[in-house]
Amino acid sequence: MSFEMPVETWPAAVSTVTLGATAEQGGTRTSTVTVGGEATLPFLNFEQETPNRPVIAMEVFDEQPSEWPAPLEAAYSDVWGDPAQWAQKCVEEYGADLICLRLASADPEATNASPDEVADHVRAVLEAVGVPLIIWGCGDYDKDNEIMPVCSQAAAGERCLLGSAVEDNYKTISACALADKHVIINEAPLDINIQKQVTILVTDMGVDPSDIILYQTTGALGYGVEYAFSIMERTRLAALGGDAMLGMPMLAVVGAEAWRSKEARLSDEAGAEFGWGPQEPRSILWEAATATIFLHGGCDILTMWHPEAVALVRRTIDELMA
Amino acid sequence: MADDSSQAIITFEPDGKAITAAQGERLLDVATRADVAIPSECGGQGTCGRCEVILHDGVAWDVQAEEQVAAGPGTPLRVLACQTTVVGDLRVEVPTAPRRRGLVVLTAAPLPDRVQQTFLEAEPPAALARRCRVSLSLPSKTDSLPDLSRLARALEASCAGPARFDISLPVLRKLPGLLRANDFSLDVTVADAGTHHHIAELGPPSQGGTVGAAVDLGTSTVVVYLIDLHEQTGIAIEASHNAQRRYGDDVISRIAWAEEHPQGTATLQQVALDTINGLIERAAASQGMQTSDIIAVTCAGNTTMMNYFLGIPAGPVRKTPHVPPAGAAPVYSAQTIGVEVAPYAPVYVSPAIAGFVGGDISAGILATGMAMSEETSVLVDLGTNGEVVVGNRDWMVCASCSAGPAFEGVGIRDATFAVRGAVQGYDYDAQTDTATVATIEDAPPVGICGSGMIEALASLVENEVIDRAGQIQMDFPSDRVRETDEETEVVLIRQGEAGAERDICLRQPDIENLIRSKAAVYAGLSILLRNLGLTTDDVQHIYLAGGFGNSLKVERAVAIGMLPDLPLERIHFVGNSSLAGASLALLSRRARDELVRIAEATTYQELAVEAAFADEFIASMFLPHTDISRFPSVVA
Numbered sequence: 001m002s003f004e005m006p007v008e009t010w011p012a013a014v015s016t017v018t019l020g021a022t023a024e025q026g027g028t029r030t031s032t033v034t035v036g037g038e039a040t041l042p043f044l045n046f047e048q049e050t051p052n053r054p055v056i057a058m059e060v061f062d063e064q065p066s067e068w069p070a071p072l073e074a075a076y077s078d079v080w081g082d083p084a085q086w087a088q089k090c091v092e093e094y095g096a097d098l099i100c101l102r103l104a105s106a107d108p109e110a111t112n113a114s115p116d117e118v119a120d121h122v123r124a125v126l127e128a129v130g131v132p133l134i135i136w137g138c139g140d141y142d143k144d145n146e147i148m149p150v151c152s153q154a155a156a157g158e159r160c161l162l163g164s165a166v167e168d169n170y171k172t173i174s175a176c177a178l179a180d181k182h183v184i185i186n187e188a189p190l191d192i193n194i195q196k197q198v199t200i201l202v203t204d205m206g207v208d209p210s211d212i213i214l215y216q217t218t219g220a221l222g223y224g225v226e227y228a229f230s231i232m233e234r235t236r237l238a239a240l241g242g243d244a245m246l247g248m249p250m251l252a253v254v255g256a257e258a259w260r261s262k263e264a265r266l267s268d269e270a271g272a273e274f275g276w277g278p279q280e281p282r283s284i285l286w287e288a289a290t291a292t293i294f295l296h297g298g299c300d301i302l303t304m305w306h307p308e309a310v311a312l313v314r315r316t317i318d319e320l321m322a
Numbered sequence: 323m324a325d326d327s328s329q330a331i332i333t334f335e336p337d338g339k340a341i342t343a344a345q346g347e348r349l350l351d352v353a354t355r356a357d358v359a360i361p362s363e364c365g366g367q368g369t370c371g372r373c374e375v376i377l378h379d380g381v382a383w384d385v386q387a388e389e390q391v392a393a394g395p396g397t398p399l400r401v402l403a404c405q406t407t408v409v410g411d412l413r414v415e416v417p418t419a420p421r422r423r424g425l426v427v428l429t430a431a432p433l434p435d436r437v438q439q440t441f442l443e444a445e446p447p448a449a450l451a452r453r454c455r456v457s458l459s460l461p462s463k464t465d466s467l468p469d470l471s472r473l474a475r476a477l478e479a480s481c482a483g484p485a486r487f488d489i490s491l492p493v494l495r496k497l498p499g500l501l502r503a504n505d506f507s508l509d510v511t512v513a514d515a516g517t518h519h520h521i522a523e524l525g526p527p528s529q530g531g532t533v534g535a536a537v538d539l540g541t542s543t544v545v546v547y548l549i550d551l552h553e554q555t556g557i558a559i560e561a562s563h564n565a566q567r568r569y570g571d572d573v574i575s576r577i578a579w580a581e582e583h584p585q586g587t588a589t590l591q592q593v594a595l596d597t598i599n600g601l602i603e604r605a606a607a608s609q610g611m612q613t614s615d616i617i618a619v620t621c622a623g624n625t626t627m628m629n630y631f632l633g634i635p636a637g638p639v640r641k642t643p644h645v646p647p648a649g650a651a652p653v654y655s656a657q658t659i660g661v662e663v664a665p666y667a668p669v670y671v672s673p674a675i676a677g678f679v680g681g682d683i684s685a686g687i688l689a690t691g692m693a694m695s696e697e698t699s700v701l702v703d704l705g706t707n708g709e710v711v712v713g714n715r716d717w718m719v720c721a722s723c724s725a726g727p728a729f730e731g732v733g734i735r736d737a738t739f740a741v742r743g744a745v746q747g748y749d750y751d752a753q754t755d756t757a758t759v760a761t762i763e764d765a766p767p768v769g770i771c772g773s774g775m776i777e778a779l780a781s782l783v784e785n786e787v788i789d790r791a792g793q794i795q796m797d798f799p800s801d802r803v804r805e806t807d808e809e810t811e812v813v814l815i816r817q818g819e820a821g822a823e824r825d826i827c828l829r830q831p832d833i834e835n836l837i838r839s840k841a842a843v844y845a846g847l848s849i850l851l852r853n854l855g856l857t858t859d860d861v862q863h864i865y866l867a868g869g870f871g872n873s874l875k876v877e878r879a880v881a882i883g884m885l886p887d888l889p890l891e892r893i894h895f896v897g898n899s900s901l902a903g904a905s906l907a908l909l910s911r912r913a914r915d916e917l918v919r920i921a922e923a924t925t926y927q928e929l930a931v932e933a934a935f936a937d938e939f940i941a942s943m944f945l946p947h948t949d950i951s952r953f954p955s956v957v958a
Binding site: 168191193245 | 948950
């Protein structure tokens, strides 16, 4: 008697979302990225081939980050004064599928750049690279509501991914996505219900469910990663079970979370105190391990920082897709 | 100044009540002695800010600042009554906004036919006390039965229920004289004590009627309903706030207060009795009756209220596993408890189900008839606690869902109880920017009560003044949406609109409070149904009970996701079902038996320990719900 692998089928599938628009599609991108479409749990290739490969977005800040640890400084200090060059390096040298542009300069607590200044950064990066763009505000609601319409307009027709809509601030960004034909990130604080509520609020504004990517404020390895994993898993199970308000591809912020951890930040000397070994491999592995966990949780888009971590995760994706 | 320099005269405006007070006495206590109602949520801890009063012409002592404060003519001073003590003569203005006058509380919707027939029409209903006219056969050589046996023999024939009679010694002592002075014809007041009958009083034949009082002893509101026991008709109703409110707005803070103060339990009992006795006196006076004409009393209240009513310390209710000191209690005389009616009148308390599900809920189950029906029904009691019951004649399960008192108006700035002028119906039309307002007794609006809040919330979300998360939309094109120094708010009724003397608003935190409350109720019901393996489709009737309005468009309660989306004919607003149950208990022995059965047969489920409850609660904190597919009629 031969063994037959039990195959589970689900009533619904995750939506398929394409980011970026080529000239034919009304944009200027040289490539596009398509994510989602899963009809079963991650990488159960015997049930269904993973229709679209998970992608890695490399993060670029529109002003020089302060207090970055040595391994990141080594990778980016030659370009981090110029977002266009930085983006170029990520795409050309490190093979980024997308660029995630963080509009950090707009933060009122920092440089407090004007909407027009910030929009110039968006234009520069769009010109510098041909891959699709994620444009993410500075996190201050009022300021984001000022800059996002201008930045969205600057990238009109490019089908960028705009971040992020939250329960208390979703209207402006929804309107931007509608007006300039972008996709938006719906963010929730590790809460499946609030995630769903944001989707309802945003779709109430008229945004099409197929123009939405879900994002739960993730944690890093050692910092609540298992909770984030289970929320992703639940979200995906709900999506496959037919919950249309949760049936979108998911994004995880890996770089920022992993590099916040003590394990990634402590220098060689400080780490030696705990017998941790040198910082560079340690921090890279921390980021890569965090990303790998989220891949298994069903994440479709990972935003990452260190090029070697990116390379490691890309190899993992290759193996999982094989 | 008063004669004695340590005494001062405190005058409360606008009542004009003046009272002598000792130096150092708290204004809140002086007000209490003067019977001037000042709200207090924190029990006089100086934290809730509800007892704010305005001082005119005089000096006082600020306890917190430890300094003397002065108010001169034209320079009034706002202080907290609980943190201010008497120094000298003072005029104290009690702000009018929270004044709640002329309380109107629904007795109940008409009783279902089945309930009416079972408890009131079948067989002798056997009121809790009845006055029997007995004419005994005269003793003779062949019939030399003792007087007492002779009386019992006659009563047996005319009293349904147990055939055992007892009698107190003072009453027995009167028997031989009374019999012989009245040709062996007497009026005998017989109380149904459950296991036996008690001959409560004897007297010469008279024409006096027999009246009983049903009491709904709520945490916030107390209602007394006088009923003609013979005619089975209501004759007067009076309601007021529970004066215990000054010791805290919810049962937990009252228990805490009682435990921290010597004589705390006795004080809470006395204050509850004062409230009840005052209402009984008012109701009797309105009918030209003496309170001593009232010969039976029933009382339904939550477990804590019921224990304090009997003077039993309710401390254990507060601590896990929330055990009621007394669930059911024997029938005691009014004199024993301190209810000011005929001293011998039996007092029956509706039996409690659990620490947080009291005799008010047993009474509600009784009055809706759900415990007699084959069909599975749900009772939602939107009181301070928020209880949910699911069941039919074979089984009943209940839970308390800690809804909080938002729909009773606590924590909502422009709220009022269901009083004259309370906004109980509300509809907003964005096209014309007009509000349609329905108030109790069609008086000018003074504030909004629970049913008005439900309707307003539904109307605001329908018109997109607030989004489905309850956020006020600041870009809404009307000046009804505005930002004050502290909050954003929606002006439901503008000053002048429908005769309102001031703007009546819902603030952002008010809306959040209401959403939390409705979410707790819905989550409690959902989890309870889920635990029972039922869906809302299995529910044949939903009874929404509470004294928070006289009418309610039930579809509005569905629109905000407080109640599940069932066909509207299955949803019934039943008003104060606790009072209805207490009234039935007053009139019918079968109803009293049924109450005992209900309390024993109803299983209590603790929801707080369930992780699923927290999850469902969060999912329910949305209008109507995060899972829109559960509300097809709302989102269609």
